[in-house]
Amino acid sequence: MLRTLLGLGAALAAIFATPAAAAPAADPVAAFYKGRTVQVLIGFSPGGGYDIYARTLARHMGKHIPGNPTMVPQNMPGAGTLKVANYIYNVAPKNGTVMGTFARGIPMERLLGRTEGQQFDATKFTWIGSVTDEPSVCVFWHQSGIRTWEDMKTKPWKVGGSGITSDLDIYANVLRNMFKLPGRLISGFPGGQEVLLSMQRREVDGRCNWSWSSLISRDKYMLDQKLINIPIQLGVEKNPDLPNVPLVLDLTDDPKEKAALRLIFSRQVIARPFAAPPGIPADRAKALRDGFDATMKDPAFLAEAEKLQLEVRPQSGARVEQLIKEIYAYPPDVVKIAASAIQNASR
């Protein structure tokens, strides 16, 4: 019986097999990828920034990998993208047919003392690259009375968040803890867009972390009509578009605090990260990384990114890997400051 079933299974498998996959080719990588699909897992629901970046990348990257595999995006939301990170690290086949994207802060969660549900070592992923680095800002509604950093330090305010692992919450908490600000964090919104709506209803005063590119591409009118104030920018370098808005790193003179802020906000450098499982064959890892880099220069990709108003300032896989290693090499006392800064302060 079993033998019959096995035979039948093999026969069926033969029927279903893609003929193209069998074609011999000189390049083993091309031979592997030919006629195959590569999954691009997205740790978020459809429609958001990470999702658009991933889908745009997936549409173009296939033609820059030998054998031209079909890249298929798939959403796998859950637990602030921990699910997809765990999945890529542990469950996904380690043969170069899966890559994915998760929250930019996920790689440093363990370092900062958050280990619940973490089943991976961020330094060991096969990092493919990041499509862009991204300055971010705090935004307050024009009627909130918060115009400047000085206001943030002296007047009470409320910002919205979407769960402890989201950058909305982490950045708000870092500011409140590190600078002893009189602000509140109201968490539990489904996402940043809902926080914006709530801000317009005057339920909250603003959001602390809005990626500059999303602001420009989706809600520039708010800026043009002076509906919002930007008291502070978040990142490790000043955004040339915002010369007069203070950078969070410049707000402290204490070198250790500065280092801790640098540690936390360095995630903005790898704003749209992509990674494959650890231990995939070296030639395929190289093919994926090279394919990513080539896509970043592909005129078709760039044209589409421009149409979607997506910023493209790529970081190579090697650069992302190096950055993660640097982050994990920070001195323990700095890590300690950073770890206590991201804690959810009492309301």
Add this chain to the structure above:
Amino acid sequence: MEGQLDMALQALQTLMEPHRLSILVFGVLLGLAIGVMPGLGGVVALAVLIPFTYNMDAPSAFALLLGVAAVTTTSDLIPAVLFGVPGTVGAAATVIDGHALAQKGQAGRAFGAGFVSAALGGVFGAFVLALAVPLLQPIMLAIGSPELLAFSIFGLSMVATLSGRAPLKGLAGAGIGLMISMVGSGTQTGTLRWTFDQLYLFDGVPLIPVTLGLFALPELADLAINRRRIAREVMGNVSLSSQWEGVRDVGRNWWLVIKCSGLGTILGAVPGIGSAVIDWIVYGYAARTEKNAETFGSGDIRGVIAPEAANNAKEGGHLVPTIAFGVPAGASMTLLLGAFLLHGLTPGPDMLGRNLDITYSIIWSLTLANVMGGMICLLGARHLAKFAEMKHETLLPLVMPIVFVATFQATRSWGDLYSLLIFGVIGWIMKRLGWPRPPMVLGFVIGPIFERYLFLSNEIYGYSWLMRPVVIVIGVVIAWALYRPLSQTVKHLAQEFRHLDRTTIKVGPGAWFTGVWMVVAVAALITSSSWPEVEQIVPRTACWAALIAGSLNLVTELFGGYRPKAAAGDSHDLPPTDTPLEPAVMLRRAAEFFGWLAGFILLAGLFGFLPAIGLFVFVFMSIGFKQPLLRSAIFSLCMALFCYGVFDRGLHVPWPQAVLGDIWPALREYSGLM
């Protein structure tokens, strides 16, 4: 205003250009096809189609996308009526009366009424959206977290109506549904609740396996157990004339259509409340407000009209927050939002000003798609009604693999199939023991929204959220909706408890089932005690509700001498199919049925998903139902090739890794199927 009318007419003109119209028709046909496939809904279709719209102009792109999205909830009626298998998660409520009508040989009437009310509902939703365009922003700004909370409580209050005369079971079920919805990472601190270190559960239990498990598998199981055709009475002629009867039913109930469409539109505008519960809420609402509602549940045409109208109307409502603020109200809207951005449209003032013409073309697409969808179904669906006359031994092998592979689309992991099996067994037992299933779905879907807005409302407003005018209005509606069911319930319970027989204890299956749920609730209470306080409140309240309702129910099960005569429609759920079978035979056949399902999971784990479908159909037919080998082989080959074409080639589904692929990696590399 005049300028807006001009713009609306101009948008219609743009859309009526032949190439756009044909794109719309194509979208509608595709949407109808997807709606018929159980488990596949608009979300899958949109995800696949959006890349194809890159090179289209915006009106064409939205004609395609809305053509698809608008009508999946029209054709999902077809499998719901014929097999009791909802075509999308939104058709579960239609199953109750629609399938009962099919069993009486009135599938045609259900079709006629369902398609027409769906089309009318869809047009109504689009019409409301068009009227509301100038007011969209003020409307959305008036609805804050407290209002959203009030809407979700309104939804939960329908548990009372949907429980019928089994209030304790309904309440316990709702509590359990709420508990299950709390699985996953908490919204406040990210605590992993009841995930047991299973990656699958990090994002909670997905909706599709739950609805298909609770509503589709029990019907299929009973088909396998009773071994009869679905249409127990002669179908007669599912002709245009029988459908015409359904159309006339809609005419007689025009006020119900308008009420339900209105409710569907409003609920659709509430982010998070999607088709999976709108159908139930509206069904409950109809059962609560209609005269002579006791026939609901046993083939009342109004039970088809109400959810169908609402579910198509909701699409117009869904678009309100999406267009006005870029806040998607449902899963399909998040994708549509992505498409907006892709075409350079930013939701908000832009779509209500500079790009108003496109907003109107979206509304027209929605309107036309609904009308076309209804007409195509009216003309075409009756041919499909013959499926209900198929014998179980050929019908089951056709429907079951589709249910499997569609369930697998939920998250594309093995967990989907385990969930399907688990909820299938639970659903079948509930159906048998008279536990109403809709309350469980309501608790499951509304739970997370309720929790979210409960916290936000409290955080932002303190207790003053209760004093907001819209909240008060909704509160009055809730009180009105609860009053009659609650007073009936109290009377009914008092009667039941008066008739308790304290001398004899009967430990029947009902008592066992209740007992198991209580053990689950206690275990859930124990395992949740270490969570942060904010993450405990809603889940543990749900546990206690389930536990208290469960223990009261246990008392009536153990000592219940008094049995109210079970009238059809008592629990607003399908009455257990009247069966002359011995309990032992029934149990054996049920075990066999679910055994086959487990066997499929095993086969898929060994040989890969697609090969397993071929194998399963072959073995199921030839051994399970003793069909000729040749026929079984042909069926199996057709099903496997069909699934291969749609899911592997069409949707590029990544198949899970199977044992065979581990043993022979070359085979995995070669086929990509295992």
